Amino acid sequence: MRFRKSEGLTESEAILAGLCERSFLALYTYPNLFKQLVDLMVVFRSDILLFSDKSCAYPDTGDPLLDWRRWFARAIGKSAHQVRQAERWLRSQPGMIFLDPAASAPLPIGLPPPASVKVHRICFATGAADRCRRETGQPMLGIDLTVTDAEAPLRVGIVSEAGGFLHVFDAEVLELVLTELDTISDFVAYLDAKAALAAGGQFKGAPTEADLLAYYLHHGRTFPAATGDFVLKHNLWRQVAAQPAFIEGRRLNREHRTWDRLIEYITRQFLAGQLEFGNELTMDDYERVVRIMAGESRFYR
Incomplete structure (x- = not known):
């Protein structure tokens, strides 16, 4: 193998790595980096996704x-600090990022290039679902842009x-988002749109x-x-998910993952040096080829 990487040391890290590899593909997903820089990093084109679990x-x-x-201090606060430190290291020491503790x-x-890097800060925080369900009837945290911290x-x-801007997801939410937006292009487009919506000042919460x-x-x-100022209503997800067109779209997405499987199969063969042609390519050259395919949205795939 040309390189080996961690699959996640804890149960939640393994869940996070599995979700991200399914959507963003193994070539672009790196858990548990050197010095616990961040729990998982995704690198694609100019976008770098920093996940703190x-x-x-x-x-x-x-x-x-x-x-x-x-709970906020231990889960979201520490996660935000880790992501911020990782971003600083990434921008100041881009050549010092390793897959293993021994560097x-x-x-x-x-x-x-540093000038073109776009960092997406993501907190993967679990443990609050039962309390959310008990207090609100939903196993998910609310979004309220009128509040700061806890x-x-x-x-x-x-x-x-x-x-x-920090995107905060728990396990159920991240799995849902990555089921509906299951390519790097689709997911990043959502993160960008959400951050822009928050920056606009009129969206107050959901x-x-x-x-x-x-x-x-x-x-x-799109948003x-x-x-004027607005807050989203309850149960929008249930209403949208029940629409026949949405259900049919979900079915088609599940049935048309051939492109994903092809990319992953060829990548495994390349990493093992078992391609009939192309084993002589460098990692950078191979990644540039795969990037063309991996960059397509689910619709175009």
């Missing part, structure tokens, strides 16, 4: 605000420690990330221009 039990002291503040296996594909229980808004995703999908994978 924090699996924390939710406290139950009888004080809802105290419980939330403690003997460098990242096998080249990073984009001001309001079970609602995530601006996370000051992140140094920029009951869950699933409802925000439904709003995005229902409007042709329509707003005429």
Whole structure:
């Protein structure tokens, strides 16, 4: 093999790695980097996705605000700090990123030039689903851009420690988003649109990330221009997911993953040096070829 990488050291890290490899492909997905730089990094073209995984039990002291503040600090706050530090290292030491603790296996594909790098900060925080279900009837955190840090229980808004917009997903939400947006192009387009929506100032919140995703999908994978401040209604996801056209689209997406399987099969053969032709290619040359295929959205695939 040309290189080896971690598959995730904990259960949540393994789940995260599995979800990301399924959507972004193995060649672009790297868990557990050197010095625990970040729990998982995805590199594609000029986009770098930094995932910080924090699996924390939710406290139950009888004080809802105290419980939330403690969980937020351990899960989202520490995650934001890790991502921020990773981004600093990435921008200042782009040649010092390794797959192993001994720093003997460098990242096998080249990073984009520093001036063109676009970093997406992502927190994968688990442990709050049961409390969310008990308090709101939904196993997901709410989105509330009127709050900062741990001001309001079970609602995530601006996370000051992140140094920029932080996308916060739990296991159920991330699996849902990566089921509907299961290519790197589709997922990054959603992250960009969501960050731009938040920066616009008129979007104030949604009951869950699933409802925000439904709003995005229902409007042709865009967020329509707003005429004033707005908050999304409850149960948008259930309404959109029940539409016949949506159900048919899901079926077609599941049945048309041939391109994904082809990319992964050829990549495995290349890494093992077992191609009939092309084993002499460098990693960078091979990645440039695969990038053309991997960059297509699900619709075009």
